[in-house]
Amino acid sequence: MRKSTNQKAWWLVAPVLLLVAFNAFIPLMTVVNYSLQETFGDNVFFWEGVTWFEQVLRSERFHASLLRQLLFTSMILAIEVPLGIAVALSMPRKGPWVSVCLVLMALPLLIPWNVVGAMWNIFALPDIGLLGYSLNSMGFDYNFTQQPVSAWMTTVVMDVWHWTSLIVLLCYAGLCSIPDAYYQAARIDGATGWAVFRYIQLPKMKRVLTIAILLRFMDSFMIYTEPFVLTGGGPGNTTTFLSIDLVKIALGQFDLGPAAAMSLIYFLVVLLICWVFYTLMMRNEAQ
Amino acid sequence: MSRIEFKDVRHAYPQPAGQPQEYALKEVNQVWENGGAYALLGPSGCGKTTLLNIISGLLTPSEGSILFNHDDVTRLPTAERHIAQVFQFPVVYDTMTVFDNLAFPLRNRHMPEARVKERVTEIAEMLDLSGRLHQRAAGLTADGKQKISLGRGLVREDVNAILFDEPLTVIDPHLKWQLRSKLKELHQQLGVTMIYVTHDQVEALTFADKVVVMHDGTVVQVGTPVELFSRPSHTFVGYFIGSPGMNVLPCSIENGHPVFANNLLSSGYRADTDLSGKLEIGIRPEFVSFSDDGIPVAIEKIEDLGRYQVVTVRHESEQIKMLISEDEPIPAESPMISFDPDNLRIYCDDWAVETGDA
Structure with missing residues (x-):
């Protein structure tokens, strides 16, 4: 039997295509557009080719924030993953304490990012904050607004406080x-x-743990609000991670071309690392 | 290997506050002889698994003690009891190969690697797993995985007993039979005590030398399949074993003989006349037959099972099943039935009355 061709069905796909276009493709293309041209406003553009990409890739400032970002992400993963597994293992699996533990664990996850930043900012202030004041009165010289090491420690501890629960809950579900x-x-x-x-x-937790690590990698690699509220990227540039740097370039300096190029590179780095990690984990599975 | 003895073992699982304590196991005194093949038979929830877990030490009984060769092991941890146990759902260590799975219990006990290899090869041979030793265990089918679970028990040389907790539940029917005969074969080969939990009477009767029937937290009868069939000591055993189960009918006793439906029946023995409690007679469908005089009944249903037919008849409010051969005629008008006196048993409060020969 000959089938008659009827192309009208394509219209049924149209809503999805439109949705994807407006929510992913068009914004991304705008960024691509900016990354290849120079503009001085008034909707006038000059073709620049890959100049911005070369500039970003050669810039020491980008290298420095990428390195800080990698260091930060590795640190929080190195702490949060083992800690999360350990907490999940020690949580009760039946009885009345289960719900208590679950609620306590979920609490940090329910707090908005900027509130977390503000909480830790006040908590860690060396003169009036509970943590800062206590540390100083115990004899530690601690001031996260002036010392890079203190600032890093505070940022890392804040992230551990905020996000270890996610790993705990996922691992607990696996267990x-x-x-x-x-x-x-x-x-x-x-x-x-x-x-x-x-x-x-561990084998039974592997799948959820893979997802947990992926989520934590992506979130921490794109972290913005909490360190921005806590340290504002300082002291100096010491806690200026990729997102903070990107915002500074795009909105502070209004260098749209380099900012667009950097966004794309940033995006590709996240994508690449996720892909490599996931492929490695899943190839192991298939064997 | 050893003889396992239960002394006044009772067990209650912890109950939520406010609820009365309920015993899952209500006093069990039982001896499992060394090298026997036992089946623990009973419906779901009768305490079979509880009893099994008490032997292996996964549970500590609330009361009573367990002896292995007269040594009290009630408080001994599982690992030190040298018990192997196969569970309802196959347990394999997914990330390991079949070989590593089988070697796991040995390596945990620090056996030299050369000896481990020897044992694993030997057991894999017995279980027809030799060809798949270096495959990932996760990739095997359910029966393959169950063989691994079983193999992990068999590799150990020092096991006191191997316990099976409904091990064939997830196995395909045609493989069930194969695995069951494998178990039987292994039992003859190794001579290790095996205790097999099941709710399937066919499984129990084909596997075991001795069947332990459990009901509602107690052992109601221990015996060979023939004993359970011909001399059930509790009405439950009568119901549960045989298909269809034993007819249990209310009766009274006159001069030591049971009376049912105004018929004085003769039984193979005389009962004490001063019995008090609920009195019943038990007669298997195999031993009910049509006769010229006896108990008048109405025929309700005839089921043809091929070589046999199951006839359901009724006398007043009592339903009676009978099993007669295919070619036996069924009387068309005013049928009457009689019971074979040698196989008629009297029960008082569900327990068989065993006194006095006729």
Whole structure:
């Protein structure tokens, strides 16, 4: 039987195409547009080719913030992942304390980013903040507004406080899905606590943990509000991470071309790292 | 290997506050002889799994003690009891190969690697897993995984007993039979005590030398399949074993003989006349037959099962099932039935009355 061609069905796809266009494609293309041209306003553009990309990639300022960003993300991942797993493992799996623990864990996640920044800012102020004042009265020389190390420590601790819960909750969900029979079998097989973790709990948590690490990587790599409210990127440039730097270039200096080029590079870096990480984790799975 | 003994074991699971304590296991005294093949048979929730977990030490009983070769092991942790247990759902360590899975219990006990290899190869041979030793265990089918679970029990040389908790639940029917005969074969080969929990009477009766029937937290009868069939000591055993189950009918006793439907029945033995409590007779459908005089009944239903037919008849409010051969005629008018006296048993408060020969 010959099928008659009817192209009208394409109209049914139109709403989705429009939605995707307005929410992803057009904004992205605007950025691409800016990254390849120079403008002085009045909607007048001059073709620049890849000049802005070269400039950004060669700029020491970009290297420095990228390095700070990588360092920050590695630090928080190195702390939050083991800590999150440890907390999830020590949470009760049944009984009345389960809901108490879950609510306590979820609390930091419910606080808006800028509120977290403001809370920690006040909390850590060396003269009136509880943390800052206590540290100083215990003899530590602590001032996050002036010392880079203090500023970094405060930023990292703030992120750990805010986001470890996410890893805890995801890992906890993974742990809860392990049937009792596995633990019983492990006891029968004479497995030690470490072996139970290594061969039962960790493999069962692997998928959720992969997602948790991906989420934490992306979020921390794009972190803006909390350090902006806490330190404003300072002292000096010491806590100026990629997003803060990008905003400074785009809105502070109004260098739209370099800012657009930097956004694209930034985006590609995030995409690349996520892809590599996910592929590695999943290839292991397939074997 | 050892003889396992239960002394006055009772167990209650912790209840939410305010609810009365309920015993999942209501006093069990039981001896499992060394090298026996036992089946623990009973409906869901009768305490089978609880009993099994008490043997392996996954549970500590609320009361009573467990002896292995006369040594009290009630408080001994699972790992030190040398018990292997296979669960309802296969447990494999996903990230390991089949070989590593089988080697796991040995490596945990620090056996030298050369010996581990030897044992694993030997057991894999027995279970037909040799070809797949270096495959990831996660990729196997359910019966393959269950074989691994079983293999992890068998590799250990020092096991006192192997416990099976409904191990064939997730296995395809045609493989069930295969695995069951494998188990039986392994039992003969190794001579290790095996305790097999199931709610399937066919499974229990084909696997075990001795079947332990449990009901509502107690052991109601221990016996060979033949004993359970011909001399059920509790009405529950009568119901549960055999298909269809035993007919249990209310009766009274006159001169030591049961009376049902105004018929004085003779039974193979005389009962004490001073029985008090709920009195019943039990007669298996196999031993009910049509006769010229006896108890008048009405025929309700005839089911043809091929070589047999199951006839459901009714006398007043009592329903009676009978199993007769395919070619036996069914009387068309005013049928009457009689019970075989040698296989008629009297029950008082559900327990068989065993006194006095006729």
